Each structure stands twice: as structure tokens, then as C-alpha cells.
Amino acid sequence: MKTIAVIGLGKFGFYLAKNLSRQNYHVIAIDNNQQRVQQISDYIDDAYILDATNKNALEEAGVTDLDTVIVSIGENIEASILTVMALRDLGNKRVIAKAISTTHGEILSKIGVSKVMHPEKIAGRALMKSLVGDLNVEKIDLSNSMRILTFKIPLRWKRKNIQELINIDKSVKLMAYKTSGNWLLEISPTHTIQEDDIFSFIGNSVAIEAFYSKIIT
Template structure:
């Protein structure tokens, strides 16, 4: 299923913002990146759709840059909390409905939520959570916390699963886990194809990566559940 092409605005092109803008571009979306630092803008000038050196705390400047037309705005200004809050306020004034903002402290995050930000991100904390889980569960390739009670993990398909269909595996009734996607390499091994919501007759193949949704209680017993 091909995803709809979206337009993103990334305000602040430091390490986090630059990586965000680059990745969104690689995923096939249009990206307007803005920063007051000329060197940061120049680094992305030939990478993303449009890179502009502007003062993002000024509403008129944001409007002139076309930021008001984006589907999603990402505020990645972390080092200057005041500027971060001002930019969010300006984006709200422009009528942008979906705003994602980076926070550096719990207080910063709470204020962003009060301003109506759709999602607050703590990059270092979220990365630390992922790494911690990968250390505790070595077979986990990736970990995404959905809530205090539920998460998604990516794991290599166990040998015992290979050659069996999802119907035969009975993951939900037997293990309390839901398989939401299968990642596997294309026949030429050049790209990784993701099968979202695979059918019951889908057969697990060697080298597959499984994305499993479940309660944190069940996922913490993953090695035991998967027979490792």
C-alpha cells in the first residue's frame, strides 16, 4: 500500500531536526526545513525539498516560507526552550493542526502539551528506553513503547516459526501476541519489503523479521514465549 505524499515543516535543523528532515525526504515526502543558522541550512540545501534561513519565531516569516501549508510541523528546537515555545505558538496561530515538538525537560514537555502540541518527543529518553530493552532482551531488534502497558518489538523469526503459517502459529490465543507486520528481503536482496497486517495463510520464511504487539508483561517473557 502506497502512503500518501505529505508535506512536512521541520523547524530547527540541528542533529535531531536534520535527521528528521532527511529521513522524511528519503521516505518520499516534501520537506521544508528552516533554521536561523546558515551553515545548517546549507548542509541540507541539496537534500530536502526546501531549506530556508529564517527566524522561525516570527509568524510573518513562517507564513512567507510556506510553513502554513504543511500537513505536519516538527519543532526540533531543544536548546532554547523560549524559542521552542514561541515557534509552537506561531504555528498554532497559522492553523497547523498537527505539531510534533522536541522537549529537553519534563517541564518543557508539560508546557508544550498545554500549548496543544499533538506529540511531545524526548529523543534521548526514548532512545535510552530502546537501548535498555535491547540489552535486557538481546534478540529484540527494535522496541517501540505505545503506552505503559503495551509495546511493539521487532525480532528475528525463530527457527520454530519458519515454514508455518500465521494460522498454524496461533500467536494471539497461544502467546498473547499479535503479529502486525513481516519484514523480508526482496528476491534480489536489494530492498526490504514490509507486509502490513499479513494474512492468516502467510508463511514465515528464513530471515524474516516479525513486528509483534503485546502487553509489556508478555513481551518481557519474549525469549521464553518464542522458545529461545
């Protein structure tokens, strides 16, 4: 079983860790907030309260020489950067990190982050790309076999409900969706899909591409 570490268990990191575990990955979840770690412990066995900028603490938690580590630290840019530096020193092969600004993202890229995520920009890219006929918004490869796909829903799905979308392939998991200008992490299967809704799914790379093809054709 492949191991992926998720550092930072805010809303984005929490649901990412939870859904990776559901996809049968061994997940190491880390945060310095006791309540967040307790919450994720309902879904993940290896959850640790620690300072992710501390290289020794990361090493003791098993975050060394991993294929993929995801850093989802929120507003603390310094902690985000120091965590990435520690992860690189520990031989982790691929570090994916969330950025809260363009400058933050540029710094992360310069210190060796393989992929920078800007979750708050997804909606803007969705609108722009849909206007030129490209519904694909964002593909993030978490590993060779795991992908996050975020896209603006095609018009033909308007007025159908989320459960119909989920039923296409239940191995592909809905992480979050945006409707009426708000991102929602609690999934409501009966939600009626609106014209500008945006959906973020996670799943096996092959399965999620097949799933996406069925949605747009």
C-alpha cells in the same frame, strides 16, 4: 505529495528531514543557522534561513495549514515554545515537538503540541521495556502514513551486521543507532550488532510494522 515542515536542523532534525525527503515527502526545512540550511539544501529544495518564532516569516515559507510540523529546536526552550505558538496560530493541524526536559515537555503539551518527543530518554525506555519482554520502545506517527520506530534489537541479531537488517526492507530507512552507549547518525552497514544496540527507523507505517514483525519473529 504531502508536505511536512521540520524546524530546527540540529543532528536529530537534519536526519529526520533528510529521511522524510527520501520517503518522497515534500519537506520544508527551517533553521536560523545558515550553515545547517546550506547542508540540508543538498537533499531538500525548500530550505529556509529564518526565525521560526516569527509568524510572518513562517507564513511566507509556506508553513500554514500543514498536516504535520516537527519542531526540533535544541536548547532554546523559549524559541521552541514561541515557535509552537506561532504554528498553532497559522492553522497547522499536528505539531510534534522535541523537549529537552520533563518541564519543557509539559509546557509544550499544554500549548497544543500533539506529540512530545524526548530523544535522550529513548535508551532508558528501551532497557526498561526489554526487561519486561516488550521490545517496542517508541512509535512516533509523523502523519497517517509515516512512522518512526525505535527499538532494542532482539538477541538473535547479535553478531550479524547492519546491512542484513537493512536488507529486510530497503524502503524502511535507518536514521540512527546506539551502540556501546553512543548514538551514531552516520550509518556503517558493516557494523556488527551488539546485544544492547538500539535502532531508530523511519518509513511507511504499514511497511515499518511488517519490517518490525520480521525482526522480532
